[in-house]
Amino acid sequence: MSWRTIGTIYAKELRDSLRDRRTLLSTIVIPTFVMPALVMGVGKVASTVVSRAREEIPRVMVIGGADSPGIRAELEKSGRFKVEAASADWRSLISEKRVRAAAEIPAGFEQALEAGSAPAVTLYDYEGELKSGLAVEQLRNFFVGLRDRAIARLLKARGLPPTIARPFELEQANVAPPEKIGGNLLGGIVPYLIILLCFMGAMNPAMDLTAGEKERGTMETLLCCPASRTDIVLGKFCMVLTGSLIAVVCSLVSMGITLTVVGASFVGGRPVPAGPAGAALSIDPAGILGVLAMVIPVAVLFSAILFTVSLFAKSFKEAQSYTAPLVFIVIIPAIIGILPGIDLNFRLALFPILNISLVCKEMLSGVWHWGYIAVIFGSTALYAAVALSLSVMMFRREDVIFRT
């Protein structure tokens, strides 16, 4: 193995790739501009939709309760609802979104309330529909308020203090610093994006430097030189790895700048709650460095896999058809990693991609499981080494290199 030869091949591939628009697009332009724009764009749209839905006064319907006119009057008086006239087809009206929610009042409701018995009010909504959900939430708040007032009135009538029904108050306060909150909120989406970009960044250089060269006839030219096959693979592989890492760094830097400058109040379509986190969303720099360190073996793994798969193809187009399905193999564990309730354990620490997704999520939220970090780094490095050896083996095979 000659480092000088590997360096010569790497320098040439780097120069060549910097002149390739497709590579520049996938490793620098997309990670820098499109992905944050997409994330922020989706966040902005989601945030706008939710706030508009919250501002809207919902149309609701009261079913039954003809003998309880006070309830209807109070609902109208609250100014929080547009109360529609009762209709027999109220279910279809909710389905058609002409009415957002309905409250069914039993007969003799007000009388029962005065008597202290417990009549049941049923609220109807269209589950999964945002505006319907918000309307039913407001109806619930209205009826809870009504119930509290009824309790207070009944207690007063019996000469009892109101605290008897509320013996203590419950308050909640946050102790997490803003960067930890930021880490928790971003912890899901950032590892997913990084894993995806790490893969996408390696994709184009891997295809261009293998199948692309075979197709253009330059692979045979290169094989005529005295460089060993291993040196050629390593020189080219270093370029693929560079593409992958550049994509990750560009994306992290760009997201960091966007968050700092915009002071995001939304991330990935999830509105950030008001307060310290919403005011200045930030991530612990140590978490970012940790993520970068963990990404290196993953980038090696992705680069080696993409290099090997693309090498088998005869043309760039054929390589695309082999590598495109791999995106799903990468995305699935990355998505599983961001699902709530999946915690890191020893078995999951050995599961490639999923382990990185989980550990990055933890590191960004300020939790450092050093044992797992070592296992994940070690196992991923081992998988990467196996994949790289496979690349060298494939490159030595005549039926792969001269496949026609």
Place this chain on the structure above:
Amino acid sequence: MIEATLLTKVFHDRRKGEIRGADAVSFHVEPGRIYGLLGANGAGKTTTLRMLATLLRPTSGSAVVAGHDVAREPDKVRADVGFLAASTALYARLTAREMIAYFGRLNGLDEPSLRLRLRTLADELDMHEFLDRRCDKLSTGMKQKTSIARTLVHDPQVMIFDEPTLGLDVMTARSIIRFVRECRGRGKTVLYSTHVMSEAEKLCDTIGIIHAGRLMAEGTLADLRASTGCADLEECFIKIVSPGEPG
């Protein structure tokens, strides 16, 4: 010098089974001589040449190129061989200068030697005008000159040409032929494969006729004419590869 002894390459195909790309091919080429390997498409020329350039490993047999065994010392063989084929293309996004320099570095030239060699090649091949132009912007003739410079940058003892004029216009093909003659003039060992009879007639000191992977006949043009009784190389070729066919 090139010394091929019973050089054989067997390919395995799932549908067609075993294919003998080259079957016990033996010949030798002395320095300062051009050996022409003449054969139809699929006759085994490229396979034989690729084995000698160490791009393919022989299944059996042996070959010594520039004093090195192709199986045991492939890197040393490649360091002493210049391989030019229709299928060896240029990097489109590199300039002609970068292309030549890249292969100079891969062949172990240091920077001062490389600069000197580049200047010499650019002078000899009249390349100064387009040396800093990207290869994808070059004309066919310019590309061919760049390819020649790429094969010569490390001044190899042995030159292997695999149908180098394939798909080229007459003027570019003539410049290639002239260049091959110059290689002989400089004392290099030249192996030249072609299916164009006129090229073999004009260029080669010795002609080997290859068919279905086997070397069917070998000799000077005069030898081949005498052994077949035909005046024309094309007729000689037909008589050797298809003895039953009318000439």
